[in-house]
Amino acid sequence: MTARVACLSPYSQETVRELFKGRHQVEVVLVPDPPAQQAVLEATQEAHLVIADKRHKHRIDRRVLENMRNCLLIQQAAVGFDAIDHRAAAEYGIPVANAAGYNRDAVADWTVMAILNILRKGAYGDRLVRDGAWLREELLGHELGALTVGIVGLGNVGGTVARRLDGFGSSLVFTDPDPTRDHPGAKRVGLDELLRTADVVCLHVPLDVETRGLIGAEALAALKPGAILVNAARGPLVDEAALVEALGSGRLAGAALDVYEVEPLPAGSPLRDFDNVFLSPHIGGGTLEAEARVLEMVGANLLRMLDGEPPVNVVNAVLVAQK
Known part of the structure; x- marks a missing residue:
């Protein structure tokens, strides 16, 4: 045949x-x-x-x-x-x-890179220096090992991210519907508790009817003040309009996004205007x-x-x- x-x-x-x-x-x-x-x-x-x-x-x-x-x-x-x-x-x-x-290592690498980029204002500092500025105090950031990272979805990518973060000494919390998933030293919590307590929230869940809009206005309002949101999973997990509002209000310290509700990201998207938002063109898994x-x-x-x-x-x- x-x-x-x-x-x-x-x-x-x-x-x-x-x-x-x-x-x-x-x-x-x-x-x-x-x-x-x-x-x-x-x-x-x-x-x-x-x-x-x-x-x-x-x-x-x-x-x-x-x-x-x-x-x-x-x-x-x-x-x-x-x-x-x-x-x-x-x-x-x-x-x-x-x-x-297949791309769990690639996405996990991107996730850690993106977290560090926001915490240490890497891309922003690069732009400032290229523009002739030398503003050291404005670029003071945080050490990853001093923070709690919340992982939403401890599957192939989320579990790999957790193993990467072990080397930084971060405290880890996670939520996952699969009761068999675990990571040594990480604490299983509900989504509400994760949002309230994590300094960095990473999304690593598939897009389906249950997860579309998972991080909307209510979830963003529940985030710890000064938290960072990282999404390298699927764009529609996050309500972008609500995210823009949370960033604009100063409630969030920043966000790192590799995926968007509409791709390519529209030229007029307000996400392009934030210095504390790290953007990449859905390339997190691309190696x-x-x-x-x-x-x-x-x-x-x-x-x-x-x-x-x-x-x-x-x-x-x-x-x-x-x-």
Whole structure:
């Protein structure tokens, strides 16, 4: 059988073919850059395997899913899968898998870098010096080891961040719905207590119906005065309008953001105007090592399906029997 592979991520024909290591005959169908929802619908209709869009732009919604005739697996080439209606996919018996953990080291590195950037006013100090200023007192910051860091979500990334922070001597608190997750020396608390007590709050949870708007006006008001918010997970976890208000009022000491409600971040976003906000273009998980790793994980799962083995990292509880 020639397997038809629809690729919604920005990979070339050659890259997709190389995932199969010459072990299976495949027909690869690419789609144009988004928006191109009709092309997504047509490309996936007869596909046996679908590589979802790592940019989260091409959506696999119910309309796309109900027109899929042969799909064995939807494989996301990323950790986040919010552009896929995974619940509807489960109704149709289609497993959805992600590349869980592929970029945990990259995102954890970015998170620690971002925290230090805000605490020590790194990017701001760089701009001042380049502009000819030499304002030492204005750049006095805080030591990370003197602070309490609250981790919202102790999964692949959150757990890796916790291990990084052990070396700084920070006090750690965390919240996570999974009762089996733990970290030596860290205290499990509820979200309300975490917001009240942490000097730095890091978000490391997936975007879903339960977490959209998790950090809104109420949560921001509950934060310890002078706290710092760090988001390298998904933009819509945070109500940006409420965040702008909290920053403008001086309640927050700063924020570090790699993800946004709308990407790219609009040119007129007020977030661009704050000197105490560190911004990056959704690159926290982007390293050469992580990019190589995600291709390896995606290819391995696609091969499992064609080899008659069940896929790993299935996020919608669809079981695939081994053949």
